[in-house]
Amino acid sequence: MIDCSDELTTKVLDAAFEVHRELGPGLLESVYEAALAIACIELGLTCSRQVPVKAKFRGHDLGVGFRADLIIEESLLLEIKVVDSVLPVHIAQAMTYMKLLGFKRGYVLNFNEKLLKNGIRRISI
Template sequence: MHENQISFQVRKAAYEIHTDLGPGLLESVYETALEHELRQQGLRVARQVPMPMVYKGIHMETGYRLDLVVEGKVIIELKSVDALQEVHFKQLTTYLKLSGLKLGLLINFNVDRLKDHMHRRVNGLENDTAATA
């Protein structure tokens, strides 16, 4: 399955969750719900994926953790904050670079209208026809 197809499934599931639960819950609640919805769709989902990091020859077993990785191809970074900050976008961009994955979605559930708070970041993704989500 191509990254863009996975992205569509993730966004569809996020809308359903946001419609059912609304804003204002902890990030971990949305993470659990999204993992469940994606598994129900038959997608492989890994949660809180530790990513090792090497810096100047120093190997760190867990340099950072990815909220969700879908089908081993798409990183999902979830937030439940009043407003996304530039650091959240930079975090996802760095995760893509360090992991070698090509597509990431940053989703903030603590909003009234989810549509304007789902953002795509790409890292060399071919056939990327959707600039924003």
Template sequence: MHPLYEQANRLSRHVIGAAIEVHRLKGPGLIESIYEKCLMRELELRQLRFLSQRLVKIEYKGVVFEEPLRFDVLVEGCLLLELKSVQEIQPMHQAQLLSYMKLLDIPVGLLINFHQIKLTDGIRRLILPGANQ
């Protein structure tokens, strides 16, 4: 089991609650950057630590380089959020989140689509392969 899995699993409920609060107050139809700023404020009010974008060391066949990774929000160092405001979640959105989770070694990710009328219909939870075993 991934050492951060249990923490991320517990934290995901709190973050989903924060996202629901943002959606309740702002509704669907806004651009992603507005939801991101509102969600970061909500996380701050709930005293959760978070960051966005980070330099990541990438190794490829013996070469190591740093690359800025433009993920949306990393909460408490263990839960990665990818925020969308789109008509429909596409497989590439999930693939992007899973790729970021692998690069950062983050066990749990939430793909949150604020475009939905009922936010819970727009939430997908991804688990890094093997993280919960």
């Protein structure tokens, strides 16, 4: 079951369902990322794509950088996938970004599913 307990989550997941309904499965991640960004912006949400995420230790940049696919309203991480199935490494990737960004929640969205609801993984830390 998908948790839509707040207005932001509901809007974002509804937008993801619209993107999947219009484009279907099987395209590249970058296509879904761009389309979902447009759908969120059309809803009046702030949306940033390919956001740099730096890792630091004791104030020192560790020289390892990541890029979060989408950040909505500066509080919700979305990692877009087009894979056969969401694996633990995909969840770990999203959790890493969330910890480094100080976010409490995020989603991994696998657009390679016939039904998008089967490709949604909620992450809370």
